[in-house]
Amino acid sequence: MQSNLKAVKRILGHRKVVNIKEETIQFYQNQRLQEGVSNATVNRECQLLGQSLNSIAYPKYIPRRIKIRKLSETNIRTDFFEPDEIKAVIGFLPEYLQDYVRFAHITGWRRNEISSLQWEDVPIQHKIIRLNPENSKTGESRILVLTGELLELIKRREQMSHVNCPYVFHRRGEFIRDFRKAWAKATESAGHSGRVFHSLRRSSVRDMIRAGVHERVAMSVSGHRTRSIFDRYNITAEDDIRQALAQTQMYREKAICEQPNDTK
Structure with a gap:
């Protein structure tokens, strides 16, 4: 949240609250757009x-x-x-990152939410994971049911x-921080250079929808709060269109075959 407010403080920080009106917000939006920031980023700010x-x-x-x-x-992912x-x-990642990435792909959780997950948040006897709200971007707790993969x-962790x-x-008993180099090397070796880690989050959400999971349930798993963000991830691929037409x-x-024959 703080990162999203830096530009606000820079552009509007000198103004008094009582002087901020709708036209002030429009001025801010125009300033940010002139700086080359996307519409989506301006909307979040x-x-x-x-x-x-x-x-x-x-x-x-x-x-x-x-x-x-x-x-x-219009910046659809x-x-x-x-x-x-x-x-x-995953096959090209160092061992300490392999399960980390698998977890991200399964759940759609954010990087910091995964890195900060502690064993006290995982009562295995109850087969659930409780995300600490302090480590959630939305400030809300989430629950995952432990099943299947x-x-x-x-259990492997x-x-x-x-x-x-x-x-x-x-990573050898230490908190996992920056792994951009390892990620970049693995994606390049696998022939997917340029893909960012956040693509896992998008892919997880899209796969849940493809599998028939209700969007509200998918949102509760991944931690999306608004449908506007959620919809930007649910992109229809060519194979989806091909299947729909088929x-x-x-x-x-x-329907034609089931029509009764005309006996007249």
Whole structure:
């Protein structure tokens, strides 16, 4: 959140709260767009600004709630991993990152949420994981049920745990911090150079939707709060379109065959 407010402080920090109005927000939006920032980023920044003003300044300092015009967003995410692609990348990763990436691909969790996951958050006897709200970007706790490959992964991590290390995922008993070089090397070796780690989050969400998981359930797993962000990840691939057209054709052909013959 702090990173999203840096630009706000830089551009509007000298203004008094009582002087911030809708036109002030529009001025801020134009300034950020001139700096080359995307519409989506400006929207996130203004969303935080509006929430702060409406929850803290209203009605003590401002007479009415600030209404912010949302900019249109067309920056649809397209860099996804197919299951076989991420399997290839994992094969080129150092051992300490392999389960880390598998977990990210299964759950769609953010990097910091995975790195900060501790054993006290994983009561294996109850087969659940509770994300500490202090480590969640949204400030809210989440629950994962341990089953299938996720349960196997956590059991494997338990066998690889270190004494005096509270973290589920670690590097020789230490907190996992920056692994950009290892990630870049693995993606390049697997033939997917340029893919970012966050692509795992997008891929996880899309795969859940493809598998028929209800979007609300998928959002509760990955930690998405708004559908606007969620929808940007649910991109329809060419294979999805091909399957949709094929299914429609089959339906129509079946409907024609089931029509009664004209005996007149």
